[in-house]
Amino acid sequence: MNDAIREMQEGMERHGYIAEHSIATAVYLAKEMRKPLLIEGDAGVGKTEIGKVMARMLGTELIRLQCYQGLDVNTALYEWNYQRQILHLKIAERDGKDPAALEAEIFSRDFLLERPLLRAITRAEAPAVLLIDEIDRADDGFEAFLLEVLSDFQVTIPELGTIRAVHQPYVVLTSNNSREIGDALRRRCLYLYIDHPSFEKEVSIIRTLVPEVSEQLADQIARFAQGLRARRLAKVPGVAETLDWARALVHLHRDHLDVDVVQATLGCLVKDHHDLDAMGPSETAALVAAARDTAGVS
Amino acid sequence: MIEGDLLAHLAGFAGALRARRVRVGLSDEVDAATALPLVDLLDRDEVRSALRTALKIRPRDWQVFDEEFRRLWVEREAPARPAPPLSQPPPPSTNPAPRAPLPRAGNPSTAPIGVDAPVSESPDGEHAGYSPDVLLRRKPFDQCTPRDLAELERLLERLKLNLATRPSRRLVPVRGRGIVDMRRSFRSAIATRCDFLLLARRARAVEEPKLVLLCDTSGSMDAHSRFFLAFILALKRVARRTEVFAFNTTLTRLTPWLAPGKIGITLDRLASEVPDWSGGTRIGESLAEFVLHYQRSALDSDAVVVILSDGLDRGDPEVLVRAMRAIHARARRVIWLNPLLGDARYQPLARGMEAALPFVDFFAAAHNLESLEAVAGMIAA
Numbered sequence: 001m002n003d004a005i006r007e008m009q010e011g012m013e014r015h016g017y018i019a020e021h022s023i024a025t026a027v028y029l030a031k032e033m034r035k036p037l038l039i040e041g042d043a044g045v046g047k048t049e050i051g052k053v054m055a056r057m058l059g060t061e062l063i064r065l066q067c068y069q070g071l072d073v074n075t076a077l078y079e080w081n082y083q084r085q086i087l088h089l090k091i092a093e094r095d096g097k098d099p100a101a102l103e104a105e106i107f108s109r110d111f112l113l114e115r116p117l118l119r120a121i122t123r124a125e126a127p128a129v130l131l132i133d134e135i136d137r138a139d140d141g142f143e144a145f146l147l148e149v150l151s152d153f154q155v156t157i158p159e160l161g162t163i164r165a166v167h168q169p170y171v172v173l174t175s176n177n178s179r180e181i182g183d184a185l186r187r188r189c190l191y192l193y194i195d196h197p198s199f200e201k202e203v204s205i206i207r208t209l210v211p212e213v214s215e216q217l218a219d220q221i222a223r224f225a226q227g228l229r230a231r232r233l234a235k236v237p238g239v240a241e242t243l244d245w246a247r248a249l250v251h252l253h254r255d256h257l258d259v260d261v262v263q264a265t266l267g268c269l270v271k272d273h274h275d276l277d278a279m280g281p282s283e284t285a286a287l288v289a290a291a292r293d294t295a296g297v298s
Numbered sequence: 299m300i301e302g303d304l305l306a307h308l309a310g311f312a313g314a315l316r317a318r319r320v321r322v323g324l325s326d327e328v329d330a331a332t333a334l335p336l337v338d339l340l341d342r343d344e345v346r347s348a349l350r351t352a353l354k355i356r357p358r359d360w361q362v363f364d365e366e367f368r369r370l371w372v373e374r375e376a377p378a379r380p381a382p383p384l385s386q387p388p389p390p391s392t393n394p395a396p397r398a399p400l401p402r403a404g405n406p407s408t409a410p411i412g413v414d415a416p417v418s419e420s421p422d423g424e425h426a427g428y429s430p431d432v433l434l435r436r437k438p439f440d441q442c443t444p445r446d447l448a449e450l451e452r453l454l455e456r457l458k459l460n461l462a463t464r465p466s467r468r469l470v471p472v473r474g475r476g477i478v479d480m481r482r483s484f485r486s487a488i489a490t491r492c493d494f495l496l497l498a499r500r501a502r503a504v505e506e507p508k509l510v511l512l513c514d515t516s517g518s519m520d521a522h523s524r525f526f527l528a529f530i531l532a533l534k535r536v537a538r539r540t541e542v543f544a545f546n547t548t549l550t551r552l553t554p555w556l557a558p559g560k561i562g563i564t565l566d567r568l569a570s571e572v573p574d575w576s577g578g579t580r581i582g583e584s585l586a587e588f589v590l591h592y593q594r595s596a597l598d599s600d601a602v603v604v605i606l607s608d609g610l611d612r613g614d615p616e617v618l619v620r621a622m623r624a625i626h627a628r629a630r631r632v633i634w635l636n637p638l639l640g641d642a643r644y645q646p647l648a649r650g651m652e653a654a655l656p657f658v659d660f661f662a663a664a665h666n667l668e669s670l671e672a673v674a675g676m677i678a679a
Contacts, residue, residue, distance in 0.1 A: 001341050002336070002337050002344060021343055021347060022350070025337060025347040025351065029333050029336060029337075029348060030351075032336050033329070033332055033336070035329070040356075040357075068467075070466070070469065072469065079481070085484065176594070178594055178598060179595060180595045183321070186354050187354070189354070190329065190333075191353075191354035191355070191356075193350075193357050234624060
């Protein structure tokens with residue numbers, strides 16, 4: 001293993017993210033090659049967390065742009081502060097100022113509201129981490145616009161001219177795969193797919209993030225979750241759900257799983273009506289038995 | 299920069315991937331060439347992760363990637379060979395052996411449909427002089443002659459479907475009513491020294507629905523499937539965001555073959571892309587496969603799912619029920635078109651059909667052109 005990648009892996013772990021070799025490699029490459037990193041994977045596998053951990057590791061600001069259908073340039077890039085501009089004009093009217101000077105005044109940086117994308121490229125201190133979350137929710141038109149920003153790291157505002165990036169930000173994009181991301185954008189980025197964690201990884205995630213959990217319980221929780229994922233559920237629980245569940249069990253002062261407590265708290269893990277129906281007492285009992293049994297052996 | 303030998307390996311590797319239909323572009327190769335010197339070249343896992351990241355390999359291509367990667371790695375391990383075969387250009391014909399178009403009963407015509415359909419075919423005495431359109435519209439597909447079919451395809455091409463009736467979340471400039479667009483209002487007010495004489499406004503755009511078409515191409519549908527595909531091509535022309543799948547015993551995604559650039563694609567070529575055309579039916583398994591692999595990217599609350607099938611299923615109804623429930627939960631509307639429904643004696647008693655019905659919003663006939671035209675209304679509604 002490359003030393004720098006090992007360092008990256010350990011650094012991420014120190015900041016609360018248990019990263020596999022492949023994840024550490026991708027993050028390291030994105031950082032070194034200064035390319036955006038596009039992360040795909042199921043809900044709750046820790047895509048967004050990578051952006052946050054990167055910001056913590058680099059000791060820089062995290063600028064987040066949450067995408068949604070109908071997101072437009074005004075909300076993503078910049079907007080003029082119209083109310084202030086009008087107020088300024090009305091006050092200036094009394095003084096009878098020169099119109100040209102007045103125009104230059106109201107279209108200056110003071111009247112500009114920076115939205116996440118602009119903020120990310122104008123940040124003066126050090127490169128920020130720009131997290132563009134759930135890019136698949138934005139329309140394809142926005143994707144095309146993003147492409148332009150991500151390739152040149154400059155933005156043109158008609159009234160102000162072109163603003164170039166002071167520092168090129170580290171960019172992380174996440175996608176839940178609710179829409180296929182265009183090839184052009186994909187090509188601009190490096191690509192990482194995060195799968196559900198292996199048993200060992202899940203145990204160590206639980207123990208790191210919920211330290212109150214006993215070793216035995218963490219083991220059983222992970223085994224149960226793995227068993228659940230092997231079934232054909234409509235909504236497969238992610239690590240986020242497992243962690244919620246672990247915290248819930250800690251609140252209930254449990255140190256092992258039994259059928260009653262699992263049935264009572266299954267809502268933390270299984271969040272679909274039909275899936276819950278499918279997990280009746282007998283199915284739960286079988287999974288609990290499997291989780292406890294193997295735990296006893298190892 | 300990386301050494302030439304490695305570069306040749308990389309180029310060969312990318313070529314091999316492309317040959318197996320994994321989309322890898324030149325810019326991806328450049329990324330990979332930049333990435334490789336940054337990792338430990340002796341660590342197999344690390345090289346694999348790095349290549350996967352830099353070449354942007356999606357999970358669905360992982361298997362092919364891993365196979366090719368194993369081959370690449372073995373060759374790298376044996377440095378004795380000076381010129382690895384991988385650096386040669388990939389063999390020309392690498393697509394899974396081109397299947398010969400399967401013979402289909404009653405369809406000897408191989409005329410291309412689509413933009414260059416045989417419009418100019420001179421009508422003979424039988425058709426000249428009066429408009430046979432009305433009759434043709436009502437003629438069941440399984441009674442159509444090849445000439446009728448060509449004529450129907452011509453009618454379909456003229457079919458102007460207005461599907462764009464849904465307000466989207468996107469705001470576009472409009473005159474009159476709508477929410478005030480400050481940016482544009484302000485710019486126009488500058489001319490009048492900031493007296494807002496006119497307010498610019500924005501309102502929700504009207505968008506065409508997202509269509510997902512699942513077309514049964516099994517043997518029992520033979521008489522209809524050719525025409526259904528023609529109908530699908532017509533829909534694809536008016537609704538850009540359309541995903542097309544064909545199924546019989548397995549599911550095949552046809553959308554890439556219907557891309558806008560690929561005009562003049564023949565039905566026979568399409569048919570040759572679908573394995574087991576005219577074979578048996580396993581609707582439940584096919585739809586379950588759709589749910590497993592494509593549901594998340596193809597379905598959302600805007601999507602209208604159209605299933606064209608006679609519902610004669612040989613699989614387990616329980617599988618079909620589960621798949622239909624998942625589809626119904628995610629889509630805006632599910633439409634099932636059944637060519638058998640045109641027959642007054644038909645009752646949807648086939649086990650598969652019966653199981654699927656609770657999850658269908660519209661269950662309609664699709665045995666002639668007239669019934670298909672009515673479908674357009676359901677899609678846009």
